[in-house]
Amino acid sequence: xxxxxxxxxxxTAMTAGASVFTxxxxxTVPELAFSWGVGYFTGWFAVLSHFVVIRLIRDLDQQxxxxxxxxxxxxxxxxxxxxxxxxxxxxxxxxxxxxxxxIISYIFHSVIDVILINKTFASRHS
Numbered sequence: 730x731x732x733x734x735x736x737x738x739x740x741t742a743m744t745a746g747a748s749v750f751t752x753x754x755x756x757t758v759p760e761l762a763f764s765w766g767v768g769y770f771t772g773w774f775a776v777l778s779h780f781v782v783i784r785l786i787r788d789l790d791q792q793x794x795x796x797x798x799x800x801x802x803x804x805x806x807x808x809x810x811x812x813x814x815x816x817x818x819x820x821x822x823x824x825x826x827x828x829x830x831x832i833i834s835y836i837f838h839s840v841i842d843v844i845l846i847n848k849t850f851a852s853r854h855s
Contacts, residue, residue: 742841743773743776743777743780743838743841746837746838746841747769747770747773750769750830750833750834750837751766751769761823761826763822764820764822764823764824764826764827764830765826765827765830766830767816767820767822767827767830768826768827768828768829768830768831768834769830769831769833769834770834771809771812771813771816771827771831771834772830772831772832772833772834772835772837772838773834773838774809774812775805775809775835775838776834776835776838776839776841777838778805778808778809779801779805780845782797782798782801782805783798783845783846786798786801813831
């Protein structure tokens with residue numbers, strides 16, 4: 730069983746970031762809010778899925794960790810690529826707003842996630 734209590738600060742940071750970004754999108758550009766929100770939460774989902782995978786495999790030995798990590802990267806990449814492509818092809822919304830908010834969201838949350846990975850490995854080797 731995964732102990733999620735160790736990750737309260739990180740989960741709070743991800744949730745707070747999502748809340749602030751969503752509020753900013755709704756307040757500043759109401760006509761683009763839907764495409765902004767869809768793009769943002771697509772990026773957020775990508776990083777959140779990575780966060781969950783890291784939490785599930787972080788206590789494995791190095792060889793098993795790397796195997797599951799790279800396998801999950803491959804699977805998640807194709808899932809997000811499929812979701813992104815499907816949304817762009819079928820969505821009836823402003824695509825540039827969607828794409829930019831996806832990129833901003835992904836970068837923002839990836840920075841948080843990289844800090845978490847570093848924290849995980851630092852605590853493992855100390």
